[in-house]
Amino acid sequence: xxxxxxxxxxxxxxxxxxxxxxxxxxxxxxxxxxxxxxxxxxxxxxxxxxxxxxxxxxxxxxxxxxxxxxxxxxxxxxxxxxxxxxxxxxxxxxxxxxxxxxxxxxxxxxxxxxxxxxxxxxxxxxxxxxxxxxxxxxxxxxxxxxxxxxxxxxxxxxxxxxxxxxxxxxxxxxxxxxxxxxxxxxxxxxxxxxxxxxxxxxxxxxxxxxxxxxxxxxxxxxxxxxxxxxxxxxxxxxxxxxxxxxxxxxxxxxxxxxxxxxxxxxxxxxxxxxxxxxxxxxxxxxxxxxxxxxxxxxxxxxxxxxxxxxxxxxxxxxxxxxxxxxxxxxxxxxxxxxxxxxxxxxxxxxxxxxxxxxxxxxxxxxxxxxxxxxxxxxxxxxxxxxxxxxxxxxxxxxxxxxxxxxxxxxxxxxxxxxxxxxxxxxxxxxxxxxxxxxxxxxxxxxxxxxxxxxxxxxxxxxxxxxxxxxxxxxxxxxxxxxxxxxxxxxxxxxxxxxxxxxxxxxxxxxxxxxxxxxxxxxxxxxxxxxxxxxxxxxxxxxxxxxxxxxxxxxxxxxxxxxxxxxxxxxxxxxxxxxxxxxxxxxxxxxxxxxxxxxxxxxxxxxxxxxxxxxxxxxxxxxxxxxxxxxxxxxxxxxxxxxxxxxxxxxxxxxxxxxxxxxxxxxxxxxxxxxxxxxxxxxxxxxxxxxxxxxxxxxxxxxxxxxxxxxxxxxxxxxxx
Numbered sequence: 001x002x003x004x005x006x007x008x009x010x011x012x013x014x015x016x017x018x019x020x021x022x023x024x025x026x027x028x029x030x031x032x033x034x035x036x037x038x039x040x041x042x043x044x045x046x047x048x049x050x051x052x053x054x055x056x057x058x059x060x061x062x063x064x065x066x067x068x069x070x071x072x073x074x075x076x077x078x079x080x081x082x083x084x085x086x087x088x089x090x091x092x093x094x095x096x097x098x099x100x101x102x103x104x105x106x107x108x109x110x111x112x113x114x115x116x117x118x119x120x121x122x123x124x125x126x127x128x129x130x131x132x133x134x135x136x137x138x139x140x141x142x143x144x145x146x147x148x149x150x151x152x153x154x155x156x157x158x159x160x161x162x163x164x165x166x167x168x169x170x171x172x173x174x175x176x177x178x179x180x181x182x183x184x185x186x187x188x189x190x191x192x193x194x195x196x197x198x199x200x201x202x203x204x205x206x207x208x209x210x211x212x213x214x215x216x217x218x219x220x221x222x223x224x225x226x227x228x229x230x231x232x233x234x235x236x237x238x239x240x241x242x243x244x245x246x247x248x249x250x251x252x253x254x255x256x257x258x259x260x261x262x263x264x265x266x267x268x269x270x271x272x273x274x275x276x277x278x279x280x281x282x283x284x285x286x287x288x289x290x291x292x293x294x295x296x297x298x299x300x301x302x303x304x305x306x307x308x309x310x311x312x313x314x315x316x317x318x319x320x321x322x323x324x325x326x327x328x329x330x331x332x333x334x335x336x337x338x339x340x341x342x343x344x345x346x347x348x349x350x351x352x353x354x355x356x357x358x359x360x361x362x363x364x365x366x367x368x369x370x371x372x373x374x375x376x377x378x379x380x381x382x383x384x385x386x387x388x389x390x391x392x393x394x395x396x397x398x399x400x401x402x403x404x405x406x407x408x409x410x411x412x413x414x415x416x417x418x419x420x421x422x423x424x425x426x427x428x429x430x431x432x433x434x435x436x437x438x439x440x441x442x443x444x445x446x447x448x449x450x451x452x453x454x455x456x457x458x459x460x461x462x463x464x465x466x467x468x469x470x471x472x473x474x475x476x477x478x479x480x481x482x483x484x485x486x487x488x489x490x491x492x493x494x495x496x497x498x499x500x501x502x503x504x505x506x507x508x509x510x511x512x513x514x515x516x517x518x519x520x521x522x523x524x525x526x527x528x529x530x531x532x533x534x535x536x537x538x539x540x541x542x543x544x545x546x547x548x549x550x551x552x553x554x555x556x557x558x559x560x561x562x563x564x565x566x567x568x569x570x571x572x573x574x575x576x577x578x579x580x581x582x583x584x585x586x587x588x589x590x591x592x593x594x595x596x597x598x599x600x601x602x603x604x605x606x607x608x609x610x611x612x613x614x615x616x617x618x619x620x621x622x623x624x625x626x627x628x629x630x631x632x633x634x635x636x637x638x639x640x641x642x643x644x645x646x647x648x649x650x651x652x653x654x655x656x657x658x659x660x661x662x663x664x665x666x667x668x669x670x671x672x673x674x675x676x677x678x679x680x681x682x683x684x685x686x687x688x689x690x691x692x693x694x695x696x697x698x699x700x701x702x703x704x705x706x707x708x709x710x711x712x713x714x715x716x717x718x719x720x
Contacts, residue, residue: 039065043120045110050125051096052202054154059092059122061110068114076106086126096126099156104201127202129154136194136211138182139220139538141246146213149535150178150196152206158199163192173508177535189213216241220541223677226719227496227532228252229294231560232674236294245533249295253525257327258291260284260320262438271578276316278581281594283320285580288559289567293327299528300326301555302495306488307341307377309350310597318437319595322346334488334513334522335479338378342369342475343440345419351600354441355431358415358449365449370410372600374402374456379483386510387503388486401483402456409453413461413470416448417441443467456481479522485513489527491606496528497537499550499617505536540720544679549720551619553603554590557631558583561638561711562646564674571645582644586637589630591622635712639704650707652699660702665689668706675710679720684713 047059063069073088075081081088085106086096094108104126111119133152141147148168150161153176160167161180168180178196191210198204216224221240225232228249240248260283263269263276272279291297303326311319322344329337341347348354351369359365375381382398383391391399418432424439430447448467454460459477461470478484489509493501509530516526531537539546552560571579584593592603604621641647651657659667668688672680688709692702710716 041066041112041115041118043071043110043112043118045108045120045122047092047094047122047124049105049123050127050202051094052127052129053096053098053100053156054129056093056095057124059088059094059108059110059124061092061120063112063114066112066114068112070113071110072113074109074111076103077109094124100126100128100201125201128156128198128200128204130204131155131159131196131198131206133194133196133206133209136209138192138194138211138213139541140213140215140244141181141533142244143247144184144186144188145244145246146182146184147246147533148180148182148192148194148211150180150194151176152196154198155196156198160197160199162195162197162205165195167197173535174504179535184213216244217541218673219678220245220538222674223541223679223720224248224532225294226560226677227537229298229563230288230556231563233563233566234674237674245538246529249529249532252293252295253331255293255296257296257324257330258287258293259324259327260287263317263320265317269578271581272316277311277319277596278316278584279578280311280316280319280323281584281596282578282581284323284594285559285583287327288555289562289580295528296327296330298496299330299492299524302492303330303337304595305495305597305602306491307337307347308597308600308602309346309595310599311595312598313350314346317435318346318349321437323595329524331525331528333520334484334524334527335475337524338475338479339472340440341377342373342414342471343417345435345437345439345441348417348441353414353417355418356411356415357430357447359412364408365411365415367407367411370414371407373410374407374478376600378478378487379481380487384483384486385503385507386482386486386514387507388490388501388510389503401481405454406456409455409461410474412449412451412453413455413474416443416445416467418444418447485510489513489531492527493531493537494550494606494618496531497534497550498548499619500615501548502536505534508534540679544720546720549718551617551623551718552716553619554587554592554622555594557590557717558587558634560675561635562643562648565638565648565650565707567643567646567648569645570647579645586634586643589634590627631717632712635708638711639708650700650703654700654703656703657699660692660706661699664693664702664706667692667703668710671706671710676716677720680710680715684715 042064044062045059048057051057061071063071072079073090073092075088076085078085084097085101086094088094088108105123106126107121108124109119109121131152131154133150136148136150138146138148148161155172155175155178157172159172159178160170161178162168163182168182170178170180173179182192191212193208194211195208196206218237218241221237222232224240224245225236229236243251263279265276268274268276269279287297300323304323309322325340325344329340345354351372352366353369356366379401381401383401385391393399418427418430418441419434420436420439420442421427422434422436424436426442427444430444445466450464452460452463455474456477461473486506490501490506493505493509509527512526512530514521516523536548540548569579587593597603604618606618607616608618608621609615610617610620637643639650656667659670668685672678688706692706695702695705
């Protein structure tokens with residue numbers, strides 16, 4: 001008769017005495033010589049049942065009833081674990097993944113090497129880390145609205161910023177940064193107590209730090225206006241201070257576009273000098289210098305320097321509607337910009353999509369526009385990560401974004417487009433030579449390639465689709481490519497804020513391009529807000545040593561000085577659209593005549609690196625020994641009222657002249673407040689004040705010399 005017995009053993013495990021009893025069997029009493037079966041091998045896993053992200057935990061495996069105590073470890077049935085579930089070493093040290101695993105808790109198993117079918121397991125819950133707050137700032141974005149920026153570590157998606165224990169609507173920027181909007185009580189001032197809470201699993205709250213509620217200073221407002229306008233003025237600095245940055249953006253988003261009027265033709269107006277492009281340039285200068293929609297026009301300029309056309313090819317009467325297109329679309333959606341530019345007659349002429357006919361058998365369609373559309377306007381030559389850094393293959397080489405076959409497929413998709421009729425309606429003849437610049441191009445079905453087309457990412461445009469269907473589907477294909485967000489956003493940052501933005505800055509903005517928070521891709525208002533209010537964009541508001549900034553390109557140098565000093569038009573035709581034409585001559589000396597780029601690569605390429613350095617600084621592509629001297633000459637023309645058709649009051653009786661006579665230091669500080677965000681280095685300020693003080697009995701000369709020394713300094717030429 002079989003008799004069941006219990007066989008018990010005791011052993012030490014991690015400093016704890018563990019007893020293990022297992023059933024055994026006998027075939028009779030011990031007195032009759034019965035034998036007992038060998039006890040079954042057992043594996044027991046012990047250790048903590050939870051671990052926080054960013055840390056690890058030691059687990060132990062006890063193996064009983066065998067001389068071999070070796071085990072192998074698995075996490076969720078994967079030997080050694082994985083990046084998704086966490087990894088475990090041969091000694092039982094478990095390291096959780098970078099983020100909470102989709103299956104949580106995880107099951108960690110130790111299997112007996114001697115008896116592979118025998119194992120033990122333990123469930124371990126992966127918890128979010130305890131957040132750590134290092135510092136916090138609270139800068140006003142409106143009368144009682146503040147942008148709270150929190151810097152620390154171990155922040156996770158879903159973390160919330162708390163002020164005095166009350167959770168705020170929070171934007172996750174990165175594992176080291178969060179942003180939230182705080183609405184203060186009327187009249188509230190001083191410090192607020194800021195902490196961060198990470199969500200479940202394992203919700204935890206950091207310690208608190210104080211953040212001072214700070215109003216927008218005049219210096220911060222002036223610096224902001226250097227990014228969002230064609231130059232700060234005393235009036236706009238006050239306006240931004242009163243509204244706050246966020247409210248100013250909201251106001252600018254609502255201002256209607258200032259549109260350039262059409263240029264009369266047959267004949268051109270006399271000031272156009274038998275070519276319409278000077279008039280187109282004149283209209284651009286007027287809008288840039290005087291338009292109330294400063295942010296819209298500044299963004300339009302940036303877009304026009306990405307989607308380049310030129311009056312070297314396109315007549316001025318085609319260029320004004322093209323620039324108006326960007327003014328109207330600047331705050332819409334990037335997909336709309338793609339559509340409108342593609343069908344613009346100006347772009348159609350410049351890159352040959354206008355009148356691109358379906359190719360004959362064995363021939364290829366014109367590839368100029370589709371190639372530049374991908375290479376320069378949307379995707380770039382090579383695949384990039386969300387932060388704009390290059391993706392590489394196993395050999396470290398860049399990975400091309402597209403192939404020649406993709407270009408050819410897109411080229412065929414863009415056939416059959418020509419000028420609309422004079423009233424904007426679709427024509428029946430091809431080509432249609434109406435020069436209807438104010439309307440998008442229209443398609444003639446007979447001249448569109450109706451075959452199937454292979455395009456980017458293995459997509460296929462079916463045969464027999466209309467030209468409009470092929471165009472929409474092909475643009476959607478590009479718009480949904482992962483390159484477009486970081487590629488476009490990096491260039492917008494370069495034009496508005498910083499030549500060499502950090503990968504983290506690019507990544508934050510590209511994430512907004514992908515999703516504005518409401519599931520919308522390509523929302524320009526959200527993208528621009530992210531660019532302009534990003535901590536990297538605002539860092540130099542309070543820290544002049546913060547990295548960033550860019551060289552003022554020539555057209556911005558001209559508009560910035562003129563707006564800061566209050567130039568007024570003196571031309572007898574000052575009310576006409578063509579009174580600003582002379583400004584192009586000064587810009588041309590610095591190799592940047594508006595709307596007249598020498599190539600599709602713009603006046604300066606976004607990838608330009610200063611020679612003998614690794615610094616990416618696009619505008620320096622125009623800087624050389626000749627341009628340095630020419631800027632000095634231009635500055636001399638500014639301060640001595642030699643800008644044809646314009647003047648500025650720098651006389652002894654002006655407010656600046658009166659100030660110069662009584663207080664040279666105050667004069668320099670006043671000028672620096674508008675021109676340089678009050679961030680004039682002390683040694684330079686002292687040198688300028690000391691120098692102009694030696695000019696006696698001539699306040700007007702003091703003013704002119706002070707202005708000249710400021711606008712020719714490297715501290716002014718480079719927007720910090």
